[in-house]
Amino acid sequence: MKLGILIISIIFLTGCNKFLNTRPNLKINYFLQKKIIERNLYNWNNLIKEASQKYKVDEKLIKSIIYAESSGNPNAKSSSNAIGLMQIKPSAAGLEVYRLYGKKGQPSIKELYNPKENINIGTAYIHFLEKKFTRIQNKEVMRSAIIVAYVNGMSGLLKIFSKNSKQAITIINTMTMQSFCTYIKKNIQQNKHFLI
Incomplete structure (x- = not known):
C-alpha cells in the first residue's frame, strides 16, 4: 500500500501527474493535505537550506522528497525500516553515505531520527545519485530518475530498463519526459522484486 502511495506522490512531484486519472474528490483531499504538509516542511527550511548549500542540491528537490517520504514528520518510520524526514534506511542509503565519506558502519536509529542528521544524510545521498546520473542528458528526466532511484534504490531503477547499468542509461537517454x-x-509495479 505504501509503495503505491509513494509512487503516486513521486509522479505528482515529478510532473507526471497528467498521466493519472484522478477523481475530483482526490484532488480536494490532496490540496487539504498539501497545506498541512507545507506547514510541517516550514519547520525544516533552515536545515534544508544548509544541506542544499553544502551538497549543491536543489532545495526544491530536498523538500519534494521530504514531502513524499514523510510529509514532514521527523518521527516517521516505514515498515521497511526507513527512518525520519527523508526516510533513510540505515543499511541502504545510510550505509552508502557513510562509505562515501569514509565513516565505518551505518547511521544509528537515533541519528536518523535527528532532523539535521537525517536531512544531511538524505541530501548527501541525492548528491551521490546526481553524480551517478550525470550521463542522463535530459535534465528533467535526470531529476525524475534521481527521485525514483532515491525511493527504490539506484539499481532498482536501472534494472527496470536493463540488467546492464550502462545500457539502462543509454535507454533512458532515448526517452522524453513523457515516455x-x-x-x-x-x-x-511489475519489477517490484528488483526494488529495495
Missing part, C-alpha cells in the same frame, strides 16, 4: 514517466508507471 520516461509512462515507462516508470507501467514497469515499477
Whole structure:
C-alpha cells in the first residue's frame, strides 16, 4: 500500500501527474493535505537550506522528497525500516553515505531520527545519485530518475530498463519526459522484486 502511495506522490512531484486519472474528490483531499504538509516542511527550511548549500542540491528537490517520504514528520518510520524526514534506511542509503565519506558502519536509529542528521544524510545521498546520473542528458528526466532511484534504490531503477547499468542509461537517454514517466508507471509495479 505504501509503495503505491509513494509512487503516486513521486509522479505528482515529478510532473507526471497528467498521466493519472484522478477523481475530483482526490484532488480536494490532496490540496487539504498539501497545506498541512507545507506547514510541517516550514519547520525544516533552515536545515534544508544548509544541506542544499553544502551538497549543491536543489532545495526544491530536498523538500519534494521530504514531502513524499514523510510529509514532514521527523518521527516517521516505514515498515521497511526507513527512518525520519527523508526516510533513510540505515543499511541502504545510510550505509552508502557513510562509505562515501569514509565513516565505518551505518547511521544509528537515533541519528536518523535527528532532523539535521537525517536531512544531511538524505541530501548527501541525492548528491551521490546526481553524480551517478550525470550521463542522463535530459535534465528533467535526470531529476525524475534521481527521485525514483532515491525511493527504490539506484539499481532498482536501472534494472527496470536493463540488467546492464550502462545500457539502462543509454535507454533512458532515448526517452522524453513523457515516455520516461509512462515507462516508470507501467514497469515499477511489475519489477517490484528488483526494488529495495
